[in-house]
Amino acid sequence: MRTIMALVNDSNTSSNVTSLLQPEQMQTITYIDMATTSLSIVGASSIIIYSCCKRKVCQPEVHPLFHLSCADLLASLFLLIGVIVFNLSYATMEIYEQYCHYFSAFASSFFVTTFLLTITYSLEVFLRMRDRSVRLSTRQPGTGNFNLVYLLYIISWLGPLLVQSTILIATSIEPPMFDIIPSPNSSLVSCTRCLPLYHFKNDKCMPAPSEGQQWMTDLDVSAKLIFILLLILTIVITTIVYLLAVSAFQLRHRRAGMRGRREYEDERSVRRRAVLYLLVFCFCWLPTLVLGILSLCDGFEMKKYYALYIIQACTAPLQGFLNCIVYGWRRKEFRTVKPLPVAVLAEQSGLLDSNRNNYRTFATTMA
Numbered sequence: 589m590r591t592i593m594a595l596v597n598d599s600n601t602s603s604n605v606t607s608l609l610q611p612e613q614m615q616t617i618t619y620i621d622m623a624t625t626s627l628s629i630v631g632a633s634s635i636i637i638y639s640c641c642k643r644k645v646c647q648p649e650v651h652p653l654f655h656l657s658c659a660d661l662l663a664s665l666f667l668l669i670g671v672i673v674f675n676l677s678y679a680t681m682e683i684y685e686q687y688c689h690y691f692s693a694f695a696s697s698f699f700v701t702t703f704l705l706t707i708t709y710s711l712e713v714f715l716r717m718r719d720r721s722v723r724l725s726t727r728q729p730g731t732g733n734f735n736l737v738y739l740l741y742i743i744s745w746l747g748p749l750l751v752q753s754t755i756l757i758a759t760s761i762e763p764p765m766f767d768i769i770p771s772p773n774s775s776l777v778s779c780t781r782c783l784p785l786y787h788f789k790n791d792k793c794m795p796a797p798s799e800g801q802q803w804m805t806d807l808d809v810s811a812k813l814i815f816i817l818l819l820i821l822t823i824v825i826t827t828i829v830y831l832l833a834v835s836a837f838q839l840r841h842r843r844a845g846m847r848g849r850r851e852y853e854d855e856r857s858v859r860r861r862a863v864l865y866l867l868v869f870c871f872c873w874l875p876t877l878v879l880g881i882l883s884l885c886d887g888f889e890m891k892k893y894y895a896l897y898i899i900q901a902c903t904a905p906l907q908g909f910l911n912c913i914v915y916g917w918r919r920k921e922f923r924t925v926k927p928l929p930v931a932v933l934a935e936q937s938g939l940l941d942s943n944r945n946n947y948r949t950f951a952t953t954m955a
Contacts, residue, residue: 607889607890607891608778608779608889608890608891609778609890609891609894609897610778610891613891613894613897614674614778614780614783615675616898617783617897617898617901618671618674618675618783620898620901620902621667621668621671621783621901621905622668622671622672622675624901624902624903624904624905624906624909625664625667625668625671625905626664626668627906627908627909628660628661628664628905628906628907628908628909629661629664629665629668629908630909631657631660631908631909631910631911631912631913632657632658632660632661632664632908632909632911632912633657633661634912634916634917635653635654635657635912635916635917636654636657636658636661639653639654639657648716649919649921649922650922652705652708652709652712653709653911653915653916653922655705655708655741655744656702656705656706656709656911656915657908657911657912657916659698659701659702659705659744659745660698660702660907660908660911660912661908662694662698662701663695663698663699663701663702663907663908664905664908666691666692666694666695666698667691667692667695667783667784667905669691670688670691670692670695670782670783670784671782671783673687673688673691673782674688674780674782674783677782688780688781688782689756689759689781690756691782692781692782692783692784693752693755693756694752695784696752696784696815697748697749697751697752698748699904699907700747700748700815700818701744701745701748701749702907703818703819703822704740704743704744704747704748704818704822705741705744706822706826706869707740707821707822707825707826707829708737708740708741708744709915710825710826710829710830710833710865711736711737711740711829712737713829713830713833713862714829714830714832714833714836715736715737717833717836717837717840718836720840751814755807755811758807759807778890785890785897812880815880816877816880816881819873819876819877819880820877822869822873823866823869823870823873826865826866826869827866830862830865830866831862833858833862834855834858834859834862837854837855837858838855864914865914865915868910868911868914869907871903871910872903872904872906872907872910873903873904873907874903875896875899875900875903875904876900876903876904878896879893879896879897879900882896
């Protein structure tokens with residue numbers, strides 16, 4: 589991570605800053621970020637408040653969405669704080685970069701949590717459909733209690749936090765980020781860590797090897813590479829799992845000997861819902877993925893991809909808002925599901941009770 593003083597002292601500073609975003613472009617991005625993250629905060633909060641007030645958190649239809657909404661809310665809050673701090677710093681000529689580094693880091697961490705929870709959500713869909721198909725064919729109670737899902741919830745929350753905390757501790761010995769206060773008209777403001785912008789390989793905001801901080805460059809690039817790889821894996825895994833879930837739903841009908849008009853309509857509804865979930869995720873994160881891959885190329889210049897940065901600001905922070913619609917308010921079952929009795933809530937230790945055969949599955953909520 590390169591300090592502003594190092595950039596100013598660099599003999600190639602004039603050529604360095606020309607590849608960065610201009611201050612007015614940075615402010616445009618932050619204004620869009622503020623709007624989209626605010627929508628996500630409102631959307632995620634609505635799901636959380638509604639679920640808690642209606643005592644639906646432990647319901648199988650609500651529990652995965654509740655976790656996803658919590659992660660969306662935390663990611664949006666940290667991103668919004670970073671954006672606000674950047675704008676305040678820009679206006680008052682005070683740069684609180686050391687604080688922004690933490691806000692941006694935890695925003696990225698909770699976004700990764702949403703990736704893992706999206707995978708967990710899709711896997712839970714598949715397991716419930718498969719479990720229902722097995723119960724229908726064998727006339728025996730299903731497995732019900734999915735230990736793998738519990739483990740994935742733990743990994744989804746603790747994994748990214750532990751990795752990000754380790755990186756923050758490892759880089760805490762770094763000297764202050766900014767040794768001088770740049771002019772508001774300087775392109776050096778693009779080197780801010782208030783926003784999770786891409787800084788890869790030959791990025792001018794990275795430390796030069798001669799500064800003895802090459803390991804920090806490698807660590808920073810490695811962390812962002814992991815972010816991109818997890819994003820790709822999320823798209824691939826959820827696509828495969830939803831295909832398996834649709835196949836399991838069709839198998840259930842074949843084993844039951846039911847292939848009438850109603851069953852075909854149900855299958856189409858399940859396919860449409862699965863496609864919708866995938867399209868929403870891709871809409872939010874494909875611009876970020878494309879920008880990340882482009883930034884790996886030699887000679888990457890931020891100013892050339894300003895339009896892509898704008899698109900990224902319009903889509904990625906909007907994830908929480910879109911999730912609350914497609915996973916929550918758009919589903920009648922989420923709005924109408926009855927809260928569990930207090931006695932049942934006290935007995936339940938997870939998403940499903942292995943002794944209960946009459947639980948509602950996600951297959952019924954998608955249809």
